[in-house]
Amino acid sequence: MGGISMEPMLQGRGLGKVFGAHQALAGVDIDLFPGEVHALLGENGAGKSTLIKILTGAYQPDSGAVVLEGAEVAFRDPLQAQAAGIGTVYQEVNLVPNLSVAENLYLGHQPMRWGMLNKRAMHDGAREILAGYGLEIDVRAELGSFSVAVQQIVAIARAVKLSGKVLVLDEPTASLDRAEVESLFEVIAKLKARGLAVVFITHFLDQVFAIADRVTVLRNGKLVSTQAISGLSRTDVVRMMLGKDVVFAHSPVTEIGASGPALAEFKGLGRKGSVAPFDLTLHQGEVVGVAGLLGSGRTEMARLMFGVDLADTGSISLGGPLTLRSPRQAVAAGMGFCPEDRKVDGIFGELSVRENIVIALQAKLGWFKALSRDEQDDIAGRFAEALDIRAADHNMPVKLLSGGNQQKVILARWMAIDPKLLILDEPTRGIDVGAHAEIVRTINRLREDGLALLVISSELDEVVAYSSRVVVMRDRAMVAELKGADIAPQVIVQAIAAQEAP
Amino acid sequence: MKLRVQRLITPQTIALVAVLLFNWLLFPGFFSVEWKDGRLFGSLIDVLNRGAPVAILAIGMTMVIATKGVDLSVGAVMAIAGAVAATGVESGLTVWQAVPLALVAGLLCGLWNGVLVAVLDIQPIIATLVIMVAGRGIAQLITQGFIVTFNDPSLIYIGTGSALGLPMPVLIAVALLILTTLIVRRTALGLLVEAVGVNRSAARFAGISAMSLLILVYVFSGFCAAVAGIIVAADIHGADANNAGLWLELDAILAVVIGGTSLLGGRFSIPMAVLGAMIIQAMNTGILVSGFPPQFNLIVKAGIIIAILVLQSPVASRLFKRA
Numbered sequence: 001m002g003g004i005s006m007e008p009m010l011q012g013r014g015l016g017k018v019f020g021a022h023q024a025l026a027g028v029d030i031d032l033f034p035g036e037v038h039a040l041l042g043e044n045g046a047g048k049s050t051l052i053k054i055l056t057g058a059y060q061p062d063s064g065a066v067v068l069e070g071a072e073v074a075f076r077d078p079l080q081a082q083a084a085g086i087g088t089v090y091q092e093v094n095l096v097p098n099l100s101v102a103e104n105l106y107l108g109h110q111p112m113r114w115g116m117l118n119k120r121a122m123h124d125g126a127r128e129i130l131a132g133y134g135l136e137i138d139v140r141a142e143l144g145s146f147s148v149a150v151q152q153i154v155a156i157a158r159a160v161k162l163s164g165k166v167l168v169l170d171e172p173t174a175s176l177d178r179a180e181v182e183s184l185f186e187v188i189a190k191l192k193a194r195g196l197a198v199v200f201i202t203h204f205l206d207q208v209f210a211i212a213d214r215v216t217v218l219r220n221g222k223l224v225s226t227q228a229i230s231g232l233s234r235t236d237v238v239r240m241m242l243g244k245d246v247v248f249a250h251s252p253v254t255e256i257g258a259s260g261p262a263l264a265e266f267k268g269l270g271r272k273g274s275v276a277p278f279d280l281t282l283h284q285g286e287v288v289g290v291a292g293l294l295g296s297g298r299t300e301m302a303r304l305m306f307g308v309d310l311a312d313t314g315s316i317s318l319g320g321p322l323t324l325r326s327p328r329q330a331v332a333a334g335m336g337f338c339p340e341d342r343k344v345d346g347i348f349g350e351l352s353v354r355e356n357i358v359i360a361l362q363a364k365l366g367w368f369k370a371l372s373r374d375e376q377d378d379i380a381g382r383f384a385e386a387l388d389i390r391a392a393d394h395n396m397p398v399k400l401l402s403g404g405n406q407q408k409v410i411l412a413r414w415m416a417i418d419p420k421l422l423i424l425d426e427p428t429r430g431i432d433v434g435a436h437a438e439i440v441r442t443i444n445r446l447r448e449d450g451l452a453l454l455v456i457s458s459e460l461d462e463v464v465a466y467s468s469r470v471v472v473m474r475d476r477a478m479v480a481e482l483k484g485a486d487i488a489p490q491v492i493v494q495a496i497a498a499q500e501a502p
Numbered sequence: 503m504k505l506r507v508q509r510l511i512t513p514q515t516i517a518l519v520a521v522l523l524f525n526w527l528l529f530p531g532f533f534s535v536e537w538k539d540g541r542l543f544g545s546l547i548d549v550l551n552r553g554a555p556v557a558i559l560a561i562g563m564t565m566v567i568a569t570k571g572v573d574l575s576v577g578a579v580m581a582i583a584g585a586v587a588a589t590g591v592e593s594g595l596t597v598w599q600a601v602p603l604a605l606v607a608g609l610l611c612g613l614w615n616g617v618l619v620a621v622l623d624i625q626p627i628i629a630t631l632v633i634m635v636a637g638r639g640i641a642q643l644i645t646q647g648f649i650v651t652f653n654d655p656s657l658i659y660i661g662t663g664s665a666l667g668l669p670m671p672v673l674i675a676v677a678l679l680i681l682t683t684l685i686v687r688r689t690a691l692g693l694l695v696e697a698v699g700v701n702r703s704a705a706r707f708a709g710i711s712a713m714s715l716l717i718l719v720y721v722f723s724g725f726c727a728a729v730a731g732i733i734v735a736a737d738i739h740g741a742d743a744n745n746a747g748l749w750l751e752l753d754a755i756l757a758v759v760i761g762g763t764s765l766l767g768g769r770f771s772i773p774m775a776v777l778g779a780m781i782i783q784a785m786n787t788g789i790l791v792s793g794f795p796p797q798f799n800l801i802v803k804a805g806i807i808i809a810i811l812v813l814q815s816p817v818a819s820r821l822f823k824r825a
Contacts, residue, residue, distance in 0.1 A: 308707065331709030345707045348700040350768045351693075359697055362690045363710040370690040413708065 009034045009197040010166045014064035017050050024050040028223045030216055032166060032197040039212035040201045041241055043294055043458045047221040048201055052168055056088045057081030087159030088168040095155055097144030102126035104143050105158050129157050133187050149180035153187055168199045185211050203295040205234055219243050234497040242460050263452045264421050266305055269314035275300040276477035277313050282452035289463035290456040291492045292473030298456045299340055302423045306330045306337040331364055336414030340425040346410045349399035353391045354380035356398045356409050361416045383412035388438050404435025425456045460489040472496055513813040514777045521781055525788035541664035553783030554671035555730040559754035560775040561682050562726030565719040567758050569699045570767030571626035573723045576754055578637025579611045580731030580747030585644040587732050588652050588741035597656035605728045612724020616717030641743035651740035661736025671733045683772050699767025753782055760810055
């Protein structure tokens with residue numbers, strides 16, 4: 001913390017934000033000091049982006065206040081925040097790729113002379129600015145002709161030029177390779193030395209430990225803790241993110257009976273740049289939990305198993321050898337997949353609850369075996385009751401339901417095809433407590449019915465409660481398979497946080 | 503029964519009735535229909551007859567738009583189909599050979615569009631622009647640059663003949679409307695197409711073969727365009743590669759939108775799109791019989807369309823709900 005002055009540059013005090021019935025952020029405090037790199041961590045839906053959007057003026061808080069250099073501020077939009085000194089660089093560089101580097105740096109603030117664009121001043125200025133970042137490139141060339149890393153630095157340079165007090169970096173390293181990350185970190189170190197407060201959002205713990213001075217962890221919209229990185233271990237950070245204090249007296253593994261015969265075998269399944277080849281066998285009547293942080297390859301693994309992405313190595317056997325070219329074939333073989341991002345990959349917002357429930361079955365039956373309206377009503381009614389889906393009417397658009405009920409609709413969709421293997425990616429994320437309990441109950445019931453389930457979850461309590469095995473993903477590879485007494489939050493956290501093998 | 507009547511009161515039906523009443527005010531004989539030479543005559547029949555090609559295009563276009571796509575090529579495909587049919591009969595083919603050949607040409611154009619959109623994942627507006635531009639060139643190659651006229655009575659019958667007292671184009675459009683609606687709603691096609699239009703990614707995850715559905719709707723749109731092209735060629739006894747179906751793709755899109763199908767895909771209604779085509783034709787006819795200087799035509803048309811679209815807009819429907 002050396003070099004950090006006493007007066008915070010930017011403060012959030014008791015920030016809260018509500019979307020509809022969902023409390024995205026509740027009473028979060030954060031202090032950003034000049035000359036510090038402050039890592040902001042949390043799983044998806046933890047409230048990181050909501051917090052950032054409030055600090056940078058994209059959202060207005062419903063409660064609490066933003067304080068800049070001791071004075072309370074209320075930004076109407078990001079432009080105002082930028083003018084006040086708070087700049088943001090997003091994961092996807094949001095500059096104009098077909099303008100030149102210099103034009104991008106000066107867009108909206110071009111140097112003028114006699115009412116004309118002063119190109120020479122602009123190019124000289126741009127060269128000078130970028131030299132400060134150790135970047136010597138042709139500033140007249142199109143931005144899009146440079147690598148993402150260079151574009152990222154140009155974006156940072158622009159944000160710093162326009163703002164200059166606080167710089168927010170939202171997953172800046174997500175699409176960079178190792179060397180590019182290094183050069184980005186050099187840039188961040190320079191900015192830190194210049195006295196900027198840098199907020200750094202990432203999913204990579206290595207990077208947090210490499211560059212951050214302090215770390216703030218959010219979970220479920222609430223502040224978990226803000227601590228100096230020097231006093232923390234990787235395990236501490238993972239534990240804060242996943243909310244696991246070491247207070248689990250027992251794990252109910254013993255309650256789960258022996259699983260049935262092998263149902264599906266995934267052998268050496270892998271895809272370059274996505275997930276390293278892994279082996280996994282699933283048995284009838286068992287739940288295999290998948291633990292790992294975001295970006296660990298857990299979702300990529302599920303996508304390979306369901307044929308969303310095509311594997312370039314390995315083989316699958318599910319009642320005979322199976323080659324997946326699309327999810328359609330996976331469904332035909334008796335698989336179902338509740339994706340992590342319900343809105344994007346799951347629900348058909350404009351379609352009714354009934355249609356959302358019967359759609360996979362209908363797709364499986366084909367075009368010409370249409371389910372009659374009566375059959376649809378019957379199926380929708382049956383599963384809505386079984387899963388306690390709270391909809392006033394099965395003909396209302398599914399987008400009007402709460403997140404939890406939407407998730408149950410997707411679960412119902414797969415139960416309707418009577419699957420053998422269900423893959424659930426974060427089935428309980430961002431949903432209310434009641435729906436949460438219902439989904440966990442359903443997982444257990446399906447297991448008892450003899451299904452094989454693969455459940456990806458950040459909720460270690462849950463994973464421990466229903467899994468008979470847990471596989472751990474890290475750095476896009478399966479790194480551990482835990483059984484029996486090893487299925488305990490502490491062991492899982494340690495496996496997730498373990499250092500990379502040398 | 504009460505509910506059914508209410509379901510008939512939509513912005514589209516109100517608009518159609520309003521336009522028709524307006525026409526009647528301008529031209530008192532508008533609603534008179536008479537029986538002559540074994541068929542019906544009158545301005546109303548004329549609206550149906552003239553509106554048939556766009557209505558047929560709109561049937562295909564509805565399916566495409568339901569998948570969140572658009573087919574800009576239908577006007578040019580009409581020209582190609584007309585050219586094939588006309589050149590066919592002129593070079594000695596019978597109608598039973600020339601017309602299927604023209605339909606196959608439309609299907610092939612649709613297949614091309616479908617492959618570009620579904621397999622190569624090109625944006626529909628760009629993918630279908632290719633044939634919109636190149637199609638007239640292809641049609642010119644087929645007609646070798648001339649307007650090919652023909653005297654084959656069977657082919658002409660498709661455009662100007664009548665049966666059951668109604669002009670052939672009207673009968674063809676009605677048959678296509680009923681057939682398509684039945685197929686789409688009695689099979690699962692309608693639901694699956696809507697699902698692809700609402701969320702293509704989720705459709706893939708749910709095991710729907712979005713690719714074959716997308717190809718299918720473009721092929722069907724090409725087929726409808728070919729039917730419309732044959733009718734138009736038969737009507738004027740010739741194939742004009744430059745002007746047949748010119749700008750009709752825009753009328754077809756407009757008809758679908760007036761029919762309440764969103765360009766964002768999803769829910770669709772084929773009967774409503776056909777109604778939309780009728781509204782457009784009723785306006786065209788009304789402006790024509792009203793004696794307005796023709797230079798006002800497009801402006802009046804635009805004004806009425808704006809009124810219909812405003813009535814359908816989310817803002818207006820919210821206002822109605824509150825009232």
